[in-house]
Amino acid sequence: MTQADDRLLETLDESGMILSPRILGINTDYSRHYVSERLAVLLKSGLIERVDDGLYRITEKGHNYLSGKLDAEDLTIDKE
Secondary structure, three states: OOHHHHHHHHHHHHHOOOEOHHHHHHHHOOOHHHHHHHHHHHHHHOOEEEEEOOEEEEOHHHHHHHOOOOOHHHOOOOOO
8 A cells, every 4th residue: 555545545535525536636636647546456456446437435445444444464455
């Protein structure tokens, strides 16, 4: 997990909204392209889900990760 991954998950969690890479980038100061790359990794790990084309929300697994109930070492995350 990267610092960006944590920040993206926190933003999705705190907003309680379904967000696009563009909106996440604006709110986290990361480029839309970088956010899209990280969302692909988070999606693969099951921490977020795609709601519609280009729209994402945090999953229960993502909530568990943020609350410390799930350790990053237990996740299948590509190291980038």
